[in-house]
Amino acid sequence: KQEVTQIPAALSVPEGENLVLNCSFTDSAIYNLQWFRQDPGKGLTSLLLIQSSQREQTSGRLNASLDKSSGRSTLYIAASQPGDSATYLCAVHYTGTASKLTFGTGTRLQVTL
Amino acid sequence: DVKVTQSSRYLVKRTGEKVFLECVQDMDHENMFWYRQDPGLGLRLIYFSYDVKMKEKGDIPEGYSVSREKKERFSLILESASTNQTSMYLCASSLGAMNYNEQFFGPGTRLTVL
Numbered sequence: 001k002q003e004v005t006q007i008p009a010a011l012s013v014p015e016g017e018n019l020v021l022n023c024s025f026t027d028s029a030i031y032n033l034q035w036f037r038q039d040p041g042k043g044l045t046s047l048l049l050i051q052s053s054q055r056e057q058t059s060g061r062l063n064a065s066l067d068k069s070s071g072r073s074t075l076y077i078a079a080s081q082p083g084d085s086a087t088y089l090c091a092v093h094y095t096g097t098a099s100k101l102t103f104g105t106g107t108r109l110q111v112t113l
Numbered sequence: 114d115v116k117v118t119q120s121s122r123y124l125v126k127r128t129g130e131k132v133f134l135e136c137v138q139d140m141d142h143e144n145m146f147w148y149r150q151d152p153g154l155g156l157r158l159i160y161f162s163y164d165v166k167m168k169e170k171g172d173i174p175e176g177y178s179v180s181r182e183k184k185e186r187f188s189l190i191l192e193s194a195s196t197n198q199t200s201m202y203l204c205a206s207s208l209g210a211m212n213y214n215e216q217f218f219g220p221g222t223r224l225t226v227l
Contacts (some may be wrong), residue, residue: 034215043117043203044218046130088157091216099144099163099207099214105155 002027002094006104013080014112019073021107023090028068031093034101035064035075038087047075047088080111116140116221119204125225132191134222136204143209145187146216147171147179149200156203162187163209194226 005024013019023033032051036044048057048064050073056065063076077084089110091101120135136145144195146161148171158171160179168179176198180188189204191198202222 031214036218039219041201041223043220044205044216045213046217049215093214098161098169099209100146100158100161101216103156105153 002092002097002102004090004092004102004104006088006090006107008107009105010108010110013112015079015080015082015113017080017107019077019080021088021090021109023073023075023104025071025094026090026103027071027094028071029095030068031095033064033066033073033093034091035062035073036089036091038089038106040087042080044089077109080109082113084109085110117204117206117217119202119219119222121222122220123225124224125227126191126194126217127227128195130194130226132194132224132226134187134189134191134202134204134224135185136206136219137185138187138206138217140187140206140208140217141184142217143184144207144214145181146205146207147177147187147189148203148205149173150203150221151200153218159189196226199226200224 004045035047050066061078087106089106091103117138148156162168162181171196191213202217205216207216
């Protein structure tokens with residue numbers, strides 16, 4: 001079964017810390033992997049999309065890596081700020097699934113002052 | 114920037130009512146999706162559409178139908194709302210290209226069925 005897992009479910013860090021969020025997937029046959037941010041009661045905001053042929057993507061303080069062979073992606077957040085507090089979701093587009101994404105259940109991040 | 118809008122942020126309906134949730138995107142995307150999100154269950158796909166008048170069932174289509182008469186608009190219909198359909202409903206869209214299908218989401222509709 002094609003699944004996506006995110007561990008831990010929740011994380012609390014002090015402001016300024018660099019942190020890594022993890023995403024694992026069960027099948028290396030993917031088109032791409034997408035990271036999202038969701039604030040409470042809001043929709044999802046796309047952060048980064050990594051194609052299967054890419055190793056990483058960067059946007060500002062965010063860097064996402066992809067290792068298909070091990071079925072893992074990480075989202076690195078540099079110099080965390082209280083405004084980074086949100087739930088972070090990863091989603092995988094597995095081949096053979098039309099345009100559907102398979103979502104993880106997310107990591108809820110709190111950055112404290 | 115891609116913009117996906119949903120007709121309501123909050124909606125309260127009674128059991129048995131017919132409910133329409135509307136979604137509009139402004140980037141000429143071929144694909145549109147309806148999800149529901151519940152605590153502990155994550156995002157679950159209800160229906161998606163890859164072209165006008167085309168639709169496919171997602172993982173939990175029971176109790177729902179959809180309509181896509183125009184490319185930019187995708188409607189989710191609850192024929193007879195029930196309390197177990199109380200949820201956050203999220204619409205998304207993406208280009209049709211299989212190898213580049215970044216999904217963009219709307220702000221969500223919080224539906225409560227009493």
